Amino acid sequence: MPPLGRVDDAPPAFRRAVESLRTPVVRPEVVVEDIPAPQRLAPHAVAMSATVHLNDDDVALGRLIVLYDPDGTREWPGPFRVVAYVSAELEPEISVDPLIGQVAWSWLTESLSERTTGHDALSGTVTRASTEGFGIKADQPTTTELELRASWSPVDEDLSGHMAAWLDLLSSAAGLPPLDVTDISQRRPRQDS
Numbered sequence: 001m002p003p004l005g006r007v008d009d010a011p012p013a014f015r016r017a018v019e020s021l022r023t024p025v026v027r028p029e030v031v032v033e034d035i036p037a038p039q040r041l042a043p044h045a046v047a048m049s050a051t052v053h054l055n056d057d058d059v060a061l062g063r064l065i066v067l068y069d070p071d072g073t074r075e076w077p078g079p080f081r082v083v084a085y086v087s088a089e090l091e092p093e094i095s096v097d098p099l100i101g102q103v104a105w106s107w108l109t110e111s112l113s114e115r116t117t118g119h120d121a122l123s124g125t126v127t128r129a130s131t132e133g134f135g136i137k138a139d140q141p142t143t144t145e146l147e148l149r150a151s152w153s154p155v156d157e158d159l160s161g162h163m164a165a166w167l168d169l170l171s172s173a174a175g176l177p178p179l180d181v182t183d184i185s186q187r188r189p190r191q192d193s
Helices: 012-020 100-115 160-174
Strands: 030-035 044-054 057-068 080-090 119-131 143-154
Touching (some): 030 160, 044 160, 057 160, 080 160, 100 119, 100 143, 100 160, 143 160
Antiparallel strands (some): 030 044, 044 057, 057 080, 080 143
16 A cells, blocks of 8 residues: 555644554455545545456445544544545446445444444435436446445544445445455366366
8 A cells, every 4th residue: 555645744643543544454456545635624634545446347436535633623523534435336236225325324334333443423425326328328228326425533543443444335335245255256166077
């Protein structure tokens, strides 16, 4: 994983938080990159993007932004705020499920519960958007995309679990099996001699 932006002039708590983002193991299907952080949301910020590659396709993408306001002038509880975004195309049979929004939100909440020491003021949205082609694009298949946007305030400066929760969310949205589960669909049939 590349360096997560320039933090040399930031307070020690923010530097430690940024360093903790490097701790989680990143799956081989996921590529994480440093991106420019927003300048006006907080005195200190760092941002990254991630793409899930599967069978030569980009099946999901996401962004994670960590904001830090040591003076507490923002409207969130505590000095840190994590902002997460994930987008993935849905299979047609999944996209019509009326509970897909609740399911996607549970991917985040369960991962935050399992991976972090706690968080406050969790909020967000899940959007399902369908794209249909018309005119000369009428022959293109209809696609449905899921977008999850969320933010929360970590209870401490160790953000490794928050990074891991975002990576879990991204993997779930991409349809990747959990790391501790063997994907038998990729196994080759045994050849009898």
